[in-house]
Amino acid sequence: MGATRENPANPLDDADDICRLSASGLALAYASRALSPVEAAKATLARAGWAQERFNAFTQIDEDGALAAARASEARWLAGQPLSAIDGAPTTIKDIVYVEGKTISYGSRASEPVQASRDAPSVAGLRRAGAIFLGLTTTPELGWKAVTDSPLSGVTSNPWNDALTPGGSSGGAAVAAATGAGALHIGTDGGGSIRIPSSFTGIVGLKPSFGRVAAYPASAFGTLAHIGPMTRTVDDAKLMLDAMTGRDIADWNQPPFAYPRRELLRVDFRNVRIGYWREPPCGALDAEVAQVCDAAVARLAAVGARVEPLALPQVDLLEIFNVLWFSAAARRLRLIDNDRLALMDPGLRNAAHGVEGLSAADYVSATIRRAEFGAWMEAVFERLDLIVSPATAIPAFEKGRDVPDKSGMSLWTEWAGFSFPVNLSQQPACVTRCGFTADGRPIGLQFITPRGEDDRALEFARAYGEIAD
DSSP: OOOOSSSOOOTTTTSOHHHHOOHHHHHHHHHHTSSOHHHHHHHHHHHHHHHHHHHOOEEEEOHHHHHHHHHHHHHHHHTTOOSSTTTTOEEEEETTSOOTTOEEOTTOSSSOOEEOSSOOHHHHHHHHTTOEEEEEEOOSGGGOSSSOEETTTEEOOBTTBTTBOOOSSSHHHHHHHHHTSOSEEEEEESSSTTHHHHHHHTOEEEEOOTTSBOOSSOOTTGGGOEEEEEESSHHHHHHHHHHHOBOOTTOTTSOSSOOOOOOOOOOOOTTOEEEEEOSOSSSOOOHHHHHHHHHHHHHHHHTTOEEEEEOOOSSOHHHHHHHHHHHHHHHHHTTSOGGGGGGSOHHHHHHHHTTTTOOHHHHHHHHHHHHHHHHHHHHHTTTOSEEEEESOSSOOOBTTOSSOTTSOOOSGGGGOTTTHHHHHHOOOEEEEEEEEOTTSOEEEEEEEOOTTOHHHHHHHHHHHHHHHO
């Protein structure tokens, strides 16, 4: 049967059966000795090589390191002493996150690569849990935009249609997840960089509450930036989040308490108070995205959810975000030698130069308005249990571009209006696929819950998947 809107050709269709398994499925197979971590590592390494050749998803693939870790995991499973439920799970890391002994390039020819002397806290948590690291995934330069191409690594393609972008900045991670090149994938999200590629490639992505996953070194984009899981299932995102969660004194921005961990509950939507956020603060909602997301929200209402429209306050959130984001980019560029700036992504240079006329007062004003918006979002959750929105206002578009052709837009932030506001306000937000365009491009739905209630966002995303199937 040919691909249709309801059943488009899936990037996993031609994957080895091992590569289709979730981390949970791998653990069951390891425990029963139906499969070994070494076999899983070999299969996913082969798939990673294919994903790199076909879609440019990786900057490094570490076959020797992955197989050594897989042999150690295999010994633990044979002894009945796995480190965790993700022991032996093939995992990738975005090439801006530190992995001990690896060279981190940030997708840049202009800035010097970093030889990481220690794991980032998120990587360390996964390593303690026994994850097998396959390699590093592609990112735009310094993770600055919501598509994935860079002067160093070139253009990354969407596995649903290789003429399209997978989104970004965690685009390589999304491609690896969607194609079966690993079960678990670390992404970062400063304005949608987990959720946008998750939507464009039809996977699950969670931007956690700010501070739940420690960051080291501190992001150039400050308290806008989050680190989180990208997977093919909600349950895997939960396993990954728990492994990465924890305090690290190197991250001064973390709150001085540990986020609680608990098992995901089975929930339904009866009498759940949902605010449907349908209009982005900038740009326009694509008609097909609107149709698919409206139908998804109608399903929620049909099973008993109490849905009401939700409009954001009349403040210029795009201006607030651009001031904070591109001021951080400008500061980052000042660390690069002038004679190397010509090697940098021109879009990043231009965006950073665009804020050079801002004053300190402008920046402080943006931080105050951000705080006011954050307080407004907190107050919304006094009367609502959940906010649901499209994950993106538009579906995936032509690769190699920052904005869709003939859109009249100049910056990626203009079409990312359903993602960057939640970086400003720092709530957890989980994206899962809710449908497709007529030509088979995935469309994501976003579930937003109060700060600290990351598990609740995952529970609602999983429950939606069960009623949508």
